[in-house]
Amino acid sequence: MGVATKKLTTTRSEKAFKEAQRHIPGGVNSPVRAFGPVGGYPLFIHSASGCRIKDIDGNEYIDYVCSWGPLILGHAHPHVIKKIQEAVKRGTSFGAPTELETQLASLIKEAMPSIEKLRMVNSGTEATMSAIRLARAYTKRELVIKFDGCYHGHVDGLLIKAGSGATTLGVPTSPGIPQGYTNTTISLPYNNIEAVENFCKEKGKEVACIILEPVAGNMGVVPPRPGYLEKLREITKRYGIVLIFDEVMTGFRISPGGAQGLYGIEPDLTTLGKIIGGGLPVGAYGGKAEIMDHVAPVGPVYQAGTLAGNPVAMSAGIATLEKLKDKSLYAKLEERSQRLSEGLERSARVKTFHTRVGSMLCTFFTSREVTDYDTARTSDTKLYAKYFRGMLERGIYMAPSQFEAAFVSTAHGDDDIEATIEASSEVMRGLQGH
Numbered sequence: 001m002g003v004a005t006k007k008l009t010t011t012r013s014e015k016a017f018k019e020a021q022r023h024i025p026g027g028v029n030s031p032v033r034a035f036g037p038v039g040g041y042p043l044f045i046h047s048a049s050g051c052r053i054k055d056i057d058g059n060e061y062i063d064y065v066c067s068w069g070p071l072i073l074g075h076a077h078p079h080v081i082k083k084i085q086e087a088v089k090r091g092t093s094f095g096a097p098t099e100l101e102t103q104l105a106s107l108i109k110e111a112m113p114s115i116e117k118l119r120m121v122n123s124g125t126e127a128t129m130s131a132i133r134l135a136r137a138y139t140k141r142e143l144v145i146k147f148d149g150c151y152h153g154h155v156d157g158l159l160i161k162a163g164s165g166a167t168t169l170g171v172p173t174s175p176g177i178p179q180g181y182t183n184t185t186i187s188l189p190y191n192n193i194e195a196v197e198n199f200c201k202e203k204g205k206e207v208a209c210i211i212l213e214p215v216a217g218n219m220g221v222v223p224p225r226p227g228y229l230e231k232l233r234e235i236t237k238r239y240g241i242v243l244i245f246d247e248v249m250t251g252f253r254i255s256p257g258g259a260q261g262l263y264g265i266e267p268d269l270t271t272l273g274k275i276i277g278g279g280l281p282v283g284a285y286g287g288k289a290e291i292m293d294h295v296a297p298v299g300p301v302y303q304a305g306t307l308a309g310n311p312v313a314m315s316a317g318i319a320t321l322e323k324l325k326d327k328s329l330y331a332k333l334e335e336r337s338q339r340l341s342e343g344l345e346r347s348a349r350v351k352t353f354h355t356r357v358g359s360m361l362c363t364f365f366t367s368r369e370v371t372d373y374d375t376a377r378t379s380d381t382k383l384y385a386k387y388f389r390g391m392l393e394r395g396i397y398m399a400p401s402q403f404e405a406a407f408v409s410t411a412h413g414d415d416d417i418e419a420t421i422e423a424s425s426e427v428m429r430g431l432q433g434h
Helices: 011-023 078-090 099-111 124-139 193-206 228-239 258-263 311-323 328-347 381-393 414-431
Strands: 045-049 052-055 060-063 117-121 143-147 185-188 207-212 242-246 269-273 283-287 353-357 360-364
Touching: 060 414, 078 311, 099 117, 099 283, 099 311, 117 124, 124 143, 124 207, 124 242, 124 269, 124 283, 143 193, 185 193, 193 207, 193 228, 207 228, 228 242, 228 258, 242 258, 328 353, 328 360, 328 414, 381 414
Parallel strands: 143 185, 143 207, 207 242, 242 269
Antiparallel strands: 045 052, 052 060, 117 283, 269 283, 353 360
């Protein structure tokens, strides 16, 4: 694929967006899709295959959004599609148990030994909400520690200094949340273990849980500092605090065992989503049996969902995790992701800081080393917007926000990586002097 600049014809997308705004708030069903931070209007997608997406105007792009992470095998992978089709023929929903739920749970447990039991839900937001309720019930405590810039879904008590769209839109908190909901949430600086130590010295015995993205992916990609996760594990054990890893994004993405497998840390509870649904809506939370057995109907902590364990979503998840058992896929992902990240860094002609963990990566338009929420926010979002538009004009679809990750899939080939680096070099040359 060439990288020649072209004037994109997107009249159908523009018309579709105007029509969508008549019926849907902002014309989108998730805020960052609106292209607000990068200008213009969103592209409406018609179809996708492998690492490429095609909009309704017929333009084709190499895709590094990958549905915000789930599509580690690329779009419309034949094995996943086949299993979905087989499942649909048997029925779309039963509201009753199927063997598929057990099969997917078993595959997850095999990859993440810290999970002894788990419960399927419909989204990452449901998973984190349920895990926190469970942690509070188990410890009989109320305080929750989260970290600035980490996003755990639109749970009322967690929309404090959140990442993802909340950072992009400059709305770290949301109206409509009673003050009482957030009084028990403490937000501390990410990657700052002293802040956790100091707070826990004073109120550690009142803290039910610490929840974090072990690799932050919603303020851009921000890896944990060496020893940070290990120290968190030590502190939580000392004070009897439940440690929750939000691996909705990192689970099966940065290693076969997620962040906990990569860094060798066992949390008490884990929340999952994205990849375990193979592109369909899904979530899960799980961990120590001693804690999970507090969930109804075994225990008193109530949580339910009509579509939880949906057979079509379970089939897509099983198909994906079956393929990911081939560890050579991760070696290939690592090699291509490294090549892409290094190529983007070499192409830079303005001040940038690059991060990567596995097949998640980010280019921050800042001269600062990015280690937390505050340093991430020093990024020049206007310059990123120009970079985004330039890449789009060359057929490369990046996240329409500075504060999101780029994802590489097994469908991205050598030619796709090289075309992306070449496109970035051209765009960066045009940004010199800004």
